[in-house]
Every structure is written in structure tokens, then in C-alpha cells.
Amino acid sequence: MRRQRLCLRVKDYQAEWPIAGAPTALVRGFQPLYRTGFGSAYCTDSLPWLRAMPAESVDLVVTSPPYALEFKKEYGNVAKDKYVGWLKPFGVEIQRILKPQGSFVLNIGGSYNQGSPTRSLYHFKALVMLCEEVGFHLAQECFWYNPAKLPSPAEWVTVRRQRVKDSVEYIWWLAKQRFPKANNRKVLTEYSADMKRLLKRGYRPKQRPSGHVITAKFGSDHGGAIPPNLIERGNNESNSGYIRACANAGYKAHPARFPQAIPEFFIKLLTDEGDIVLDPFAGSNMTGATAESLERRWLAAEIKEGYLLASRVRFASLSLSKPTAA
Numbered sequence: 001m002r003r004q005r006l007c008l009r010v011k012d013y014q015a016e017w018p019i020a021g022a023p024t025a026l027v028r029g030f031q032p033l034y035r036t037g038f039g040s041a042y043c044t045d046s047l048p049w050l051r052a053m054p055a056e057s058v059d060l061v062v063t064s065p066p067y068a069l070e071f072k073k074e075y076g077n078v079a080k081d082k083y084v085g086w087l088k089p090f091g092v093e094i095q096r097i098l099k100p101q102g103s104f105v106l107n108i109g110g111s112y113n114q115g116s117p118t119r120s121l122y123h124f125k126a127l128v129m130l131c132e133e134v135g136f137h138l139a140q141e142c143f144w145y146n147p148a149k150l151p152s153p154a155e156w157v158t159v160r161r162q163r164v165k166d167s168v169e170y171i172w173w174l175a176k177q178r179f180p181k182a183n184n185r186k187v188l189t190e191y192s193a194d195m196k197r198l199l200k201r202g203y204r205p206k207q208r209p210s211g212h213v214i215t216a217k218f219g220s221d222h223g224g225a226i227p228p229n230l231i232e233r234g235n236n237e238s239n240s241g242y243i244r245a246c247a248n249a250g251y252k253a254h255p256a257r258f259p260q261a262i263p264e265f266f267i268k269l270l271t272d273e274g275d276i277v278l279d280p281f282a283g284s285n286m287t288g289a290t291a292e293s294l295e296r297r298w299l300a301a302e303i304k305e306g307y308l309l310a311s312r313v314r315f316a317s318l319s320l321s322k323p324t325a326a
């Protein structure tokens, strides 16, 4: 009965959605700060914004919330011991608004304990809470390797030389149900030189020392290599155009952006053209801009107006002088 009512509600909304265009109808009672042909960006606390959305309406959430850092960013960071309690209501809403085959991709960095060269477990506790209390399934743990990361905290890494550089961030790929929509054929990478040679020469089936039997299929060309769960990218590469455009337009650039490669990988892997991608902690709206470039519809929320105004530089179609009203 409850399921029937949910379906009816979603159908009502679907009837109003345009096939293309910003999915503004999903967020009742909120005015976007700007919108494009594919998406809308809202300057708001994303919790009430998420609560205003209908259940089972979004295909993918890709986001990077403020981390529980010792060295605080200008937009504020939640304390480690409060983090799980702070994140949970967002997780509950994200679970509710995702379609049954939808995914929630959460980029979250680790952190040191105060005054000690030991690491906090807060991001693992967040993962356990999202799975055991909210009901997500861990589809895969992925990693962002950022070779451009600075060696920090200085005390333990460059002064006392007791720890090595921390260059990896976690990306928890969570699914609403056990079988989320996903297709790794959409994220194939170029074969290695060795593999190209092997494809040319042909492959003789054999048993590896590990015991795995590798069949002749291994030697067929499948159009590219299946990528690993590690995305290697500096966060300066795909953002330099954004930084230049912010400077030209007189805006301060966002201080903690992820590279385009992160949302791009998951949007390609987990959605189709026209699907809806949402970022509730949008910052410079890299997620929205990437979704748009891949012809997915998008919704973004950011609490700080300055960041969202600046994020307009990512969209060639937008005027920078005044926000485009809904």
C-alpha cells in the first residue's frame, strides 16, 4: 500500500518533468540562483532543500561535503566527534530521493587526531552509519589519488619526519539497493602497451600462479581496459580555467574543489543522458558543470552565495553580471 502511494507521487511529478531542461519542478518552494538548459543551482542549506524533494526522483548524488579537518577551511568544518550525527540526516534524505537503482557517491578525506600523529576513524564511522543505520549498500570503495597534495600536517610530515604524505582520499560508492545501475563499458581506458602487444600476438589460455584460469577471451579486444577503483588526478589540472575565469570576473575561487575526473567517472559509470545528478554540497559546482557537459540534468545546492555566484563561470551560457532568475 505504502509502495503504491510512493509510486503515485513520483508519477505525478514525472508528468510535469520536461524530457530535457532543468529539473526545477523537483524542488518546490525554492528559487534557483541560476539555471541553465540542463540544471539549476540553489543558494540554500541543502537539508531543507532535500526534504522538499519527492522520493525516488534522482539517479545519482555525487558530492564532497566539508570534511572533519583539524586545519579548518574558510567555509567551516564539522568537529570529528559530531560528524556522524551531522551527516546522518543528509544521508537519510539522499536515500529517500534516490531512485531504486540510484547511487550515492561520497568523496570524503581522512584526518589526523588533534596533537597526535594518529588518524581519525571518522570517515569509516560515517560509512558504517550510512550502511548500517541509513540502509545504503557499499557498492565499492574507491580512491582519489591526488599526486599534487601538499605534505601535511607539517608537524608530522615535514618537521619531525614521522609520517609520509597523505595523498589519497576515499570515495564511498553507495547504492540504494544491491544492484545499482552501472556499466563499466562506459569508463573503459586505453589498453596498456603490454596489452596492445598481447592483443596483436594473441593469448594462449593458461593457469596463473594465483590459481586463476585465464581463458582465450582475455586476449580479445573489448574496446579498452576496465579501470581500477583508483582515480589519479591532481585537483589543479581541470580547475585552472575556473581559477582564471574567477579572477577575470572578480570572484574568489572556491578553496577545496575536486577535479572534473571525479564526477565525470561516476556520472559516466552510473547514469545515462537525461538522468538527474544532484550535489547537495556544490561549492564551485564542478558536479553540475560536468553533468551538463555529459548531457545529464543536474541540481546543486551550496550554502555560501559567493561560491555559487562564482560557479557561474563554469557555464558559458550564463551572464556573470547578474544572476539569472528562475
Ligand SMILES: C[S@@+](CC[C@H](N)C(=O)[O-])C[C@H]1O[C@@H](n2cnc3c(N)ncnc32)[C@H](O)[C@@H]1O
Residues within 6 Å of the ligand: 044, 045, 046, 047, 063, 064, 065, 066, 067, 075, 254, 256, 257, 258, 259, 280, 281, 282, 283, 284, 285, 286, 287, 301, 302, 303, 304, 307
Ligand atoms: C568540499 S566543498 C565542495 C567542493 C565541490 N566538490 C567543488 O568541487 O567545488 C563543501 C561545500 O559544502 C558547503 N556546505 C556546507 N554545509 C552546507 C549545507 N548545509 N548546505 C549546502 N552547502 C553546504 C560549503 O560551503 C562548501 O562550499
